[in-house]
Amino acid sequence: MNLQLTFIGMVVAAMIAPANGQAKVGCQDSCGNLTNIPYPFGTTKDCYYNEEFLITCNNSFTPAKPFLTESNIGVTNISLDGHLHIMQYISQDCYDKFGTPTWNNQPSITLSKFRISSTENMFTAIGCDTDATIYGYQGDREYASGCMSICESMDYISNGSCLGIGCCQTSIPKGVDSYDVTVGSFHNHTKVWNFSPCGYAFVAEKDTFNFSSSDLSGLQNITELPVVLDWAIDNVTCEVAKKNSTGYACKDNSRCINTDDVSGYRCSCLDGYQGNPYLPSGCQDIDECKDPKLNVCEKVCVNTIGNYTCSCPKRHYGDGRKDGKGCVADQVFVFKIIIREERPTMKEVAMELEGLRMMGKHPWINNDSEETEYLLGVASETSRFALSIDTMTVYDSIRAPVAVPIDGGR
Known part of the structure; x- marks a missing residue:
């Protein structure tokens, strides 16, 4: 089953991939398969920016499982570019060959600060007798959308295509902080039961999904899929945040970035620096001269704070750059x-x-x-x-x- 293997591979990769960041000094920086918990996130009061960034490490599981705040939302990866990867339930609507319902669930999620990423996720429906709907909120405004997938035979299904024949996809708007997913059927799958006994609907990270005809019957054993959340600091713009010197989150050698996908701002290391912009001295100079891929020097590379310069050896002239005069x-x-x-x-x-x-x-x-x-x-x-x-x-x-x-x- 192509979809199942793709999702499992992406989940494992997210769990084991190192994050670009660090925890505060003296704070727990991992929990189970979550190998990096960078500040502003943390597992205790003195280790996170505020309660919205709490990662609860539940040690009753083996290995321990990390959850967002005090919810049951499992966290698989945290990145300082403003993305948090979680696991969310898939909606299923299954029948026997007589059209009798055997399973139906309606998963939902509600977030207080973070938002469902509109750029990283898609709403997807799978099945040959499937009518799926997503209801939610964008702040105080209601949001609703849907997808319908119909097919009479496997002959009409094209792998990799989600245009309504076996698979349907639609985008998620900006600012969604909660949603409920429902999936139903027009004929209880009686006309397509031998190859499509269930209908499925879910919000999931779009890069993890590549539709295959085997997914029509192969998703019954999958309960959760990866979803990406957008996060930001506070609910103010950079201009307002900078006026509060004690609460301003961006530290040395970093810049403030206003976000349009979620209320608040993020921090990023300046060009030529890398690390955690939310920690004092967290952004460190990159030595571009150590990596030929990071500089364009032809002969001599000299690292400088936040940058580098090129020059030529003795008795040569030019600017020393491969994209310039050279040597x-x-x-x-x-x-x-x-x-x-x-x-x-x-x-x-x-x-x-x-x-x-x-x-x-x-x-x-x-x-x-x-x-x-x-x-x-x-x-x-x-x-x-x-x-x-x-x-x-x-x-x-x-x-x-x-x-x-x-x-x-x-």
Whole structure:
């Protein structure tokens, strides 16, 4: 069953994936399979921002189970980007072959501060004789929507499609803080019972769902599915929050972000920093130079606080950036190498000759320049000569040849 395997895989991944954050010093940072509980969340009064961020760790289970506040809403993952992953019941409406109901439930959820994510979830109905409805509230306003899924044969069902034949999906609006899900049937599944004995309806994280025809009968053993909640700090904007210096949640090297999906604001580390923006000194500098994927330097990378700079090695010019001018070897220095006004090490010779070749290919260099052609020609001859013998003979305009062993080159 494709859906079942997909959901189980996503739930396990959410449970074991490390979160990007830290708990307050001295506070419990995990509970059972929830491996990271970052502040503003916490398990005790001194460890969370306020009661809305309480994670109750119930040790009567093995392993222990984390729940949101004092509810029965199980938590599987917390991220500092404003998402909280929970588990929520699926609605089922099942019949026997005579059309007699065998099972029906109507799950619901009510949240006080957090909201059902409109960007991360979808409302889905599955079945070939299915009429599903979701009722809820957006603050003081009522909200209702529905989905109908009908099919007379498996021949009409297309895997991956939720356009009303075997599967139907619709979006969730912003700001939903509670909902009830109901699912019913037009003919008690009597006409499709042999391949679709039940109807199903649920709100679930959209990235965990990929419809398959096997889901028509394969969801009977699934009771809960992952749902994503949006969370934010307080019920005020950044402009208002900043006026209260003692209660303002964003700490050093962070910025405040107004949210439009849930009332309140969030904090984020500034560019060039990473960590937990809700903790003092929680946002730490990123050393971009340690990871080539984080910088565009061609030769030399220098880490700075919150950023980095690129430069070129000695006797090169340019901005040092792969997306800029890069680093080009100085023609004068290469010419000095060839006529022996100064005697570099063999390593320097190799580096400068390679730089000269690259210079000849550089779009800023006049490839028709007689000087460039001459130097490249001499460089090539010099390079071939240096590689053909065990010692390198260097000439200047006055003295006789001087043999310099390669192994002892400076």
